[in-house]
Amino acid sequence: MSDVLERPADSPLKVVGTRPIRPDGVDKVTGAATFGADFSMPGMLVGKIKRSPHAHARIVSIETKRARAVAGVKAIVTAADFPDLASEEYEGGESASNLRDLSLNCMARGKALYDGHAVAAVAATTAAAADEALELIEVTYEVLPHVIDVEEAMSHDAPVLHAHLFTEGLETRPETPSNIAQKNELARGDLAAGFAAADVVMEGRYTTAAVHQGYIEPHACVAAFAPDGQCQVWSSSQGQFMVRTYCAKVLGLEASNIRVTPAEIGGGFGGKTTVYLEPLALALSRQSGAPVKMVMSREEVFRATGPTSGAVMEVTLGATADGRITAADVVLKYQAGAFPGSPVGAGSMTALACYDIENFHITGYDVVTNSPKVAAYRAPGAPISAFAVESAIDELALKLCMDPIALREKNAVRDGVKAAYGPTYRNIGYVETLEAIRDHPHYRAPIGPNQGRGVAVGFWFNIGGESTAAVHVNEDGSAVVVTGNPDIGGSRVSMAMMAAEVLGLPIEKVRPIVADTASIGFSMLTGGSRTTFATGMAVTQAARKIVADLKQRAAGIWSVAAEAVEWKDGAAHCLDPAKADAQPLSLAALAARSARTGGPITAEVSLTAQGAGPGFAAHICDVEVDPETGHVTILRYTAAQDVGRAIHPAYVEGQIQGGVAQGIGWALNEEYVFDRLGRMENAGFLDYRVPVASDLPMIEPIIVEVANPRHPFGAKGVGEAPIVPPLAAVANAVRRAIGVRMTDLPLSPPKIRAVIDAR
């Protein structure tokens, strides 16, 4: 089945590209929408978790007798209640997870590896009883020295987290365990020759802190383990099939016995592409015989769910006097948290993705640390390495006295250029995004005292993956589109729009549903900027099958050949000249006769979408720095991005604006602060400072559309690329405002004050 665009160039789209109101919108603005913590089942217990107060400790013993005696306590679980999994790579989320690590992260076994690591869980009839039981669970720890800073964790005398972790990727396999889980290298050309050919060489060292995705909704689920082994889970997550897979694996259950219903989700950004609570809730339900609800507190979200890596990076660039970059050497050291798996691989592959450089060498280190296991955060790994590279490029531009956009244009990747991560680019819109910001009035607006303008670019792959979609036609000629992708940012309306476009229906007649694991075929989770692309492809193909079916039925009614029927404007039209008086048959008319013409009108498509188009973004940021306080105000922000085709422009704009806002927070204020015992000091929204409405100006998105020929409407993923440029866009603006390069994020006021004072 072809998925390539096939539409006459002059036939305009009627629904795709417009801005209809999302069908789930009324529930969201009236408080009726059911999120994870809003769901209840009769007889439900409250589940809570006992967490390690130590960043690194051996668990000597856990005594639960006194806790079990508390009135109302119905179940207590520890690692003893979970199978001891062998190390196994498994595709449950988006990339291979090590199941053993996932299981140990959900419930510590033998060792607590970070402050907040779960060591036991309780289910009771009231929260008060659960709290009392938690207090009475006696855990004996042997406290061990801990390490959090990534370079400290890499050093020879660092406390070792895992006795069986030996660095992968070295020439000879080491004999002693290490906190360096993996070293990976990406190289091309001849680095030495490249630097030898350079007129100018720039070196820089850049550091970032761990930051959290910061979704406003804490993790929440309700789980029920029935006496016959049938499990139901209601969960706020980015993927109900992922939850099912992980629960099955972690608990040693059959996936077919678990039905997961996706709740509305209050933000994820990658942080909800894994499980923390669901396996525990199921285990507690199994033991107690009652449904169990578990909701994290904000403090638990910060202490015990994955932030993304903090990192140390070194970038050296060489260029000729006219701005041609001849060599790049990049070293990336990323924190993985308690178990291996930082996004340093993606950080390495994306670091130079916007640049056509012949000679480069990128080294990436994945390093475990006594901090929460990192989870995906919007373009995982890419914003971090982009901060370093884009800052270095900016320094290069200053040194060469070159306009920063011109420098990037001179070294820009285009169609036909080999990407730094290997393949040749096709149908990319990077240069178009540079031109969009270069030609935008923002770039020519005047700059005042203590103000500066920064430019930065970014790249994200976007992925395809498995998706299933079903379309059903109702007897009144309306349609339902069923998919398995939780709607984080408005994707379900885009599904309805694509179906409506193909069927020729107005958008109001197409209802999108996000179904549970038993009601729709498998779908990979919502993430990786894949939903509009991959699930949209499945939706479109299913709608096309319906159209083919409808044409067939109309042909039968008119007694003409199927080729003599055209589907246009939501109706079948007879093209046979012998039947000139045949009136068009609308979808409603055909639906009313469905029983007589072959039965219900439905279609389902499952596919693994290939050919996802990468996203390129180019941003301009203006800042003003207050020399007295060190406070940075974002004055103006413009963000151009190639999205292929904006199915629903308002939600595309929303993705761009949201990613920019997160990037600004990452640049200016957000960071995990640990005390000397390795405990997070700012585990709340007061001191973990995300951007608020008064911190930001209007954010102007520029939608660039260079169609992806592999998607029926030309769409590329949009959600992740927007967060990649802002870290450096802000830092570059600050550099131009204060005249000093700041290389350590976040650029919080005390740091800026110190630099200004020393100036």
Added chain:
Amino acid sequence: MIRRHVSATVNGDPVEFLSHPGATLLDALRDELSLTGSKEGCGSGDCGACSVIVDGRLICSCLMLAAEAEGRRIQTIEGMADGSALHPLQQKFLDHAALQCGFCTPGILMAAKALLEANPEPTETETRYWLAGNLCRCTGYDKIVRAVMDAAAEMRQVRV
């Protein structure tokens, strides 16, 4: 521990519930009255997802004890629409796509309602500072501010 009987008015209707000693108004709304529109994002008054209006004043319901609700008039998101007629703010949020995941939306709508009751003609800056107590992680606030100011303009026209 003895639970305390509370009588109050919620969205114009008299209600009664039993509150646990340490329970917050947010807990009572969600768990006793099944009004789950107000959300808990942080439990410490920093995110605004639990915003309600009590005796005409915008507050974080996670910072008020359930027992303190005795005798008070409380407005929550569930009472914002007039039957099936959405409040102009609610409609403008939909029109402007001023929500993505929708979790912060009830709190922001209540805060915006309180803003427009106090100041029917807010500037962009006034709107942003008023809403500074309501965190949104999805939208970057741009469309939210536009929606609030557009609703304010429409409400001023209707009043005239």
Added chain:
Amino acid sequence: MPRVVAIGSAARAFTGGAGEIEVEASTVAQMIAVLESRFPGFGDHVERRMAIAIDGEIHQDADGAILNPHSEVYLFPRIGGG
């Protein structure tokens, strides 16, 4: 015969450092089988841990994808999003 380029040191550890390999195969599934027989463990690694770009188009889990004699094939680590 498609020329297969393996990106990244983790992959090259399997191939003994070779970055470019000529592989007689007309589908991805065949290519994986050939790689596994020539470099034990590599085919499995490619199948589970890598993405494949065929003439610039990225594929993950695409056993049936066609490889033409002059196809440019790149193997690089699988990407997960957020």
